[in-house]
Amino acid sequence: MLNVSQLHAYYGKSHVLQGVNFHVQPGEIVSLLGRNGVGRSTTVKAVMGLVQSSGSVHFDDQDISNLKTYEIALRGLAYVPENRDIFPTLTVEQNLILGQQRGKTSQWSIEDMYDMFPRLKERRHTAAGVMSGGEQQMLTLCRSLIGDPKLIMIDEPTEGLAPRIVDQVAQYLDELRKRGVAVLLVEQKLAIALDISQRLYVMGRGSIVFEGTPNDLRTAVDVRRDWLEV
Template identity: 70%
Template sequence: MSDILDIRGLQAFYGKSHILHGVDLRVGEGEIVSLLGRNGVGRSTLVKAVMGQVAASGSVRFRGSELLGLKAFQIAHKGVGYVPENRDIFPTLTVEQNLVLGQKRSTPGRWTLADMYRMFPRLEERRLVAAGVLSGGEQQMLTLCRTLMGDPDLIMIDEPTEGLAPKIVALVAEYLLALKEKGVAVLLVEQKLAIALDISQRVYVMGHGAIVFEGTPAELRANAAVRKEWLEV
């Protein structure tokens, strides 16, 4: 399997704070990869660095093309989608207006409004409602779908299940598997081990701004020492 995303020696700072210490990470074409770790270890910084939102050094290649130094909109137009942890909806616009704003290309992509509504029927029910009055779970569905309307080949999703009810978490898992079926690669930043281990082909664990484990979900399940030291609270 060829890599759609290849990160080598990634370093990142916030002011004088050294956040990422030479991170290596890769995502294959059409693969779901999870990045696990406790809060504050640098996982969100990594995806922001890929997206051009944090100054970084090293190398971030998307299908062989270097992304470091590009602006976020240029990276998005190359086919990288990003769902931030704060959801970032447009609260005064309707659900449907938010979705339409997600479209980046004049030519039709793989996904339509009908696809989004089929995936999350609740969004269709609320399509004329201002996004700001949606529940947290509905806003998360909307953010996921709005990003998908841009027809990315890789989508990076930061903590999509944070604060969501178990039923909505299950919907998010179905959504991620639907992406894989359509050939979209996923880099999932997540704290919930269950969803990450159930849907990922490979997992990374981050601690103190560095990768401390890389392997399959089965290998992480079998490695109690890594889970205890780097994941359990």
């Protein structure tokens, strides 16, 4: 579904990604792990055309390397940024409506979102900017999903959230997988990544240093020590 080969990315003269290779298959959750500053967020931004990059990015057997961000999104690839990017003065429901793609029938409705996160239904007429961080995270996840993506890339969805909300997010991601949506998850919490992923990649110094299953990573003591543990 998503195949990335020899991806290089730059911020000015800084060479951040140095030949990143990975793939995501339909209906699987793949986690991208690593310490802060190794290039995980830059990787998903490069795939979405948000940073200067070079290399091969294919989605659904089409080369999307040179497309604009909105063109990539229209092909069914969604991106949930770490900073959430909600519209603070609009209500919850207005934010969700903005996630819908005109002329496209989605398998996800606003009521589906409310069923998944009942708290959003309670706050449907509330301005998004006054909600808690956890509520805003729920909203931005749902707004991306309602556009009916084939694959959704999510950057640090559990950052700063209470354990109860983290569990809800994990259930949400597993529900996506069950309904055929692939997920590329950028995450620092090793426990959640090991629990819900089918495969994992570990990044270090701008490149992939490990690929394997959760069980592979559990037994790779040296990888966890050198590239993940603080």
